[in-house]
Amino acid sequence: MIFNGFSTGVRKVALFFGYLGSIAMCLMAVIVTVDVSGRFLFNKPLRGGIEIVEELMVCVIFLMLAYVTEKEKHIKVDIFISRGRSFEESQFKRAERLKIFEDLDRTAYFSSAEDIILSKLDFLGRTLETNKPC
Numbered sequence: 001m002i003f004n005g006f007s008t009g010v011r012k013v014a015l016f017f018g019y020l021g022s023i024a025m026c027l028m029a030v031i032v033t034v035d036v037s038g039r040f041l042f043n044k045p046l047r048g049g050i051e052i053v054e055e056l057m058v059c060v061i062f063l064m065l066a067y068v069t070e071k072e073k074h075i076k077v078d079i080f081i082s083r084g085r086s087f088e089e090s091q092f093k094r095a096e097r098l099k100i101f102e103d104l105d106r107t108a109y110f111s112s113a114e115d116i117i118l119s120k121l122d123f124l125g126r127t128l129e130t131n132k133p134c
Helices: 002-041 049-071 086-094 113-130
Strands: 096-101 106-110
Touching (some): 086 113
Antiparallel strands (some): 096 106
16 A cells, blocks of 8 residues: 555656656757757857757756656667678668767667568577477
8 A cells, every 4th residue: 555655656756757858858949949040040049058958958868767767668779780691781781870979970870670670570580490399
């Protein structure tokens, strides 16, 4: 009974922080819009706009963390390592190369959804073959 009340309280706090994070995200959108509009239309960007958005991004991440954890909606990352098969080589050739950190000159490769599904099915098939009951 006590745990049930505690769980309900935690859900309410997580929802409250989720709302705060959503408000911060909307505020970021407004600030970026005002900053870009001011820069291109009047040649006067919003003073400190970038810094404010950076601080709000931190707020969004940490405020939304409790809500995301409570809803179990985390981001999932699948990493596939090529074993030299022809399909995997063609998949890596089709992968899109994107710069992830502008200052550090780091890039990452992102596969299409179709390639990811095919890789998972292939992995599942190979796993089932090796784990067949005797």
